Ligand SMILES: Nc1ccn([C@@H]2O[C@H](COP(=O)(O)O)[C@@H](O)[C@H]2O)c(=O)n1
């Protein structure tokens with residue numbers, strides 16, 4: 001078994017789609033990034049890469065490469081999954097938190113779990129996603145950005 005941790009932050013700006021956990025959320029602002037800036041998927045990928053001892057997403061998908069400009073982070077997650085699968089590991093479970101003052105994530109959590117479980121070829125029960133505000137404290141609380149943290153457990157086939 002191997003464990004990993006991931007953390008990511010993206011800035012909230014106008015005129016960008018808000019995509020979190022592979023789900024487009026109707027909101028007045030979106031996250032800025034080289035990719036679609038899906039902060040939850042980035043944290044999950046980093047946790048898996050970390051568990052495998054393979055560095056982080058910046059190493060695998062550099063933000064200097066045109067190849068990854070505006071890319072759907074679910075496509076990157078599929079690449080990370082293939083890498084894990086090739087090394088004979090599968091997902092034990094993932095637990096993650098989205099830190100956002102707004103909007104409410106609760107209505108979208110089940111869809112996120114479904115999408116992530118689908119790409120990672122695991123059961124929805126193995127993917128837990130939580131959300132919290134910071135009671136208006138810090139950059140998330142001031143709605144300047146959204147952060148996410150994830151931990152994963154990988155199991156040997
Ligand atoms: N962006 C968010 C933040 C929170 N939630 C849900 O609300 C609950 C209470 O949040 P607190 O920060 O006040 O503890 C939290 O447990 C989440 O279920 C949310 O959906 N979206």
Ligand SMILES: C[C@@]1(CO)OP(=O)(O)OP(=O)(O)OC[C@H]1O
Nearest residue numbers: 033034035037058061062063068
């Ligand atoms: C995903 C990548 C690549 O498109 O771009 P961003 O969306 O900027 O995300 P970040 O979490 O800053 O780092 C990984 C990047 O290389």
